[in-house]
Amino acid sequence: MTRVSLRIDFDNGAQFGPGKARLLEEIGRHGSIAAAGRALGMSYRRAWMLVDAVNQTFRQPAVLSRPGGSKGGGAALTPWGLELIRLYRAAEAGALSGSGSALSELERNLGDAAPPPADAETGE
Amino acid sequence: MTRVSLRIDFDNGAQFGPGKARLLEEIGRHGSIAAAGRALGMSYRRAWMLVDAVNQTFRQPAVLSRPGGSKGGGAALTPWGLELIRLYRAAEAGALSGSGSALSELERNLGDAAPPPADAETGE
Numbered sequence: 398m399t400r401v402s403l404r405i406d407f408d409n410g411a412q413f414g415p416g417k418a419r420l421l422e423e424i425g426r427h428g429s430i431a432a433a434g435r436a437l438g439m440s441y442r443r444a445w446m447l448v449d450a451v452n453q454t455f456r457q458p459a460v461l462s463r464p465g466g467s468k469g470g471g472a473a474l475t476p477w478g479l480e481l482i483r484l485y486r487a488a489e490a491g492a493l494s495g496s497g498s499a500l501s502e503l504e505r506n507l508g509d510a511a512p513p514p515a516d517a518e519t520g521e
Numbered sequence: 522m523t524r525v526s527l528r529i530d531f532d533n534g535a536q537f538g539p540g541k542a543r544l545l546e547e548i549g550r551h552g553s554i555a556a557a558g559r560a561l562g563m564s565y566r567r568a569w570m571l572v573d574a575v576n577q578t579f580r581q582p583a584v585l586s587r588p589g590g591s592k593g594g595g596a597a598l599t600p601w602g603l604e605l606i607r608l609y610r611a612a613e614a615g616a617l618s619g620s621g622s623a624l625s626e627l628e629r630n631l632g633d634a635a636p637p638p639a640d641a642e643t644g645e
Contacts, residue, residue: 401527401529403528409631414526453634454632455632487623491622497615499612503529503608503612510577
């Protein structure tokens with residue numbers, strides 16, 4: 398089935414999209430920013446910067462972390478972090494249903510063959 | 522106003538999203554893959570690969586190009602290319618309206634300050 402991912406650009410310049418949503422979900426799963434980043438093939442520095450950006454985007458932090466000893470200190474989602482994931486996934490579900498008729502029309506025009514692997518859509 | 526961008530992942534593995542949509546729009550504007558790529562800060566090679574991927578995704582090509590002399594050969598959108606852009610933008614508008622209530626809830630939780638520039642959402 399066709400899937401859609403949503404990137405949200407807020408008025409104040411903040412962005413939230415599939416990368417940050419998955420990172421938060423992995424932090425909830427692993428209890429660690431480093432482990433979540435690794436699960437997504439992301440450097441620790443990159444993961445940390447994304448978490449910092451999310452924490453500065455909203456009134457409340459989404460992730461709390463403890464600066465780590467040698468093994469890293471652990472991290473956890475706050476209630477707002479859980480709610481943020483829920484709202485993002487709800488927005489995505491709404492987007493899928495709202496775009497349904499245009500998506501069906503696009504699907505009807507798909508070719509038979511899969512496009513080449515160079516087909517990465519990276520947003521730029 | 523909050524804006525959303527849509528990345529579509531089709532069943533056959535093909536993807537279509539804001540980068541390709543803007544590239545097609547710029548090709549329509551400039552009549553050239555190279556000029557369209559430049560307008561988006563993209564290498565010619567990258568622009569060409571994205572166009573090739575789009576052309577292989579659907580039954581019909583979206584862009585026709587003429588292999589170039591020293592100045593490049595020129596490129597144009599096909600009727601399907603124009604329709605593809607229209608459908609993508611329609612899907613995006615539908616997505617925005619479909620995700621409206623979750624988006625409003627996210628907006629209500631935005632902080633006052635803009636997040637740092639490190640806040641790039643690149644999808645990974």
